[in-house]
Amino acid sequence: MTLRTIFKDWVDRYFSDEEAVILLLVLIAGFAAVIWFGRMLAPFFTALIIAFLLQGAVSALTRRRVPHLLAVTLVFLGFISALLTLALILLPLIWNQLVGLVQETPRMFASGQSWLDELQARYPNLITPDQMQSWVGAASRQISQLGQRALTLSLASLGNVMALIIYLVLVPILVFFMLKDRQTLVDFTLSLLPRKRTLLSRIWQEMDVQIANYIRGKFIEIMIVGTVSFTVFALLGVPYSALLAVLVGLSVLVPYIGAALAAFPVAAVAGFHFGLSEELVYVLVAYGVIQALDGNVLVPVMFSEAVNLHPVSIIVAVLFFGGIWGFWGVFFAIPLATLLKALVYAWPRGMRQRDERLALADEEGG
Structure with missing residues (x-):
């Protein structure tokens, strides 16, 4: 062949x-x-x-x-x-x-x-x-x-x-x-x-709920993580609590990578303010607890199975779409990756179903 x-x-x-x-x-x-x-x-x-x-x-x-x-x-x-x-x-x-x-x-x-x-x-x-x-x-x-x-x-x-x-x-x-x-x-x-848009309708139905839930869920997640971070930093006496809370809240846009990047400014500000002391350890432990609760409690509860992607797929999507469209590419990296996944699954399945319908029609006609 x-x-x-x-x-x-x-x-x-x-x-x-x-x-x-x-x-x-x-x-x-x-x-x-x-x-x-x-x-x-x-x-x-x-x-x-x-x-x-x-x-x-x-x-x-x-x-x-x-x-x-x-x-x-x-x-x-x-x-x-x-x-x-x-x-x-x-x-x-x-x-x-x-x-x-x-x-x-x-x-x-x-x-x-x-x-x-x-x-x-x-x-x-x-x-x-x-x-x-x-x-x-x-x-x-x-x-x-x-x-x-x-x-x-x-x-x-x-x-x-x-x-x-x-x-x-x-x-x-x-x-x-x-x-x-x-x-x-x-x-x-x-x-x-x-x-005639059976395939388009199927893909749209698969994506509509997922994208809507993702955008609303991500917005709520940013607000919750930012508010909790501001409260914790303020109680611990960390300077620039509002600024750091905004950075930590926005870090949830990029899974895995965002949490690691946001740790640097938090550790730097707390380190310069408290020095190598117990207060610095408290701040770092509190930041780790916030990120752990976000990843293991908040995200599963809010998103459930709406976004079922492998971590490697998420990181590749963030790098690719973020490199193309900057901030909005990072924000929509997961929905776009979900769209591509839906296309990969729906398109061949739709073609197979069409072939099966045609074969069944030929048998009935014969």
Whole structure:
């Protein structure tokens, strides 16, 4: 059997059906739109994600016989209230702590250098003066580069004020109309697809619940982990508790990797503040308990079997989609990997079922 014959058999098996070709074109068009027009359509995608988050609350109210428009209005007002709280209370607090941390960086650096000097005096055979000077020089260069990047970012952000205003105006408007006219928008989208869409419907049914549960569950997980982290750090007297809590909360976006990366700033801030003491051990143990409870209790309870992927698949998806789309690629790495898994399982199964139906029809006709 030649390579051409094998390729022809493969194409006939998976792309001989019109619906399979339509599915392939839809996937290509969707990925192309995100890759090439993602920056331009970012407000739309942001509003779509937020509407996905809020749709569960709207559906819960309508199931309790609340009129649809009233349910949308109540949920939308709650969203605006949360947005204003975030903008007026949480963001200024985090910004002030970030400014304080940057201002305190030279003192932390001096403290770290003193600690290295003491370490070198205690263990002169393990750490030589040349090694210590090399470490200090490398740290100085990193801090200098960090300051230059922060200055560049602050100057560049001045030109993004208009974009921020556009987000603050457009995104809430889009969210409201996506919630209000959801069924109309869904019907319009379906009207663009062919009437015969058994395979598309099967894949959408498999993905709809999973993606919705994942987005809402991940949002709730971030809020719970961030709130618990802030409470624990504040009780232990860790400085910059709000800033560290935000980092720990966002770390749950990247399974396994995020927990390891967030441990460094937590350990660094606590180490410079408490030194090598029992308080530092308490902070590290508390951080480990938070991550353990999140991974072994919170995630299984909230997500259950909604996302059944191997850890290797999750890490590869995070690296791949994060490299393509940055933060949003990391956020949607698991849903996209789940989508690919659903495609792998549904597409061949759909083709086999079609072949079985055709064979059964031929037998009945014969």
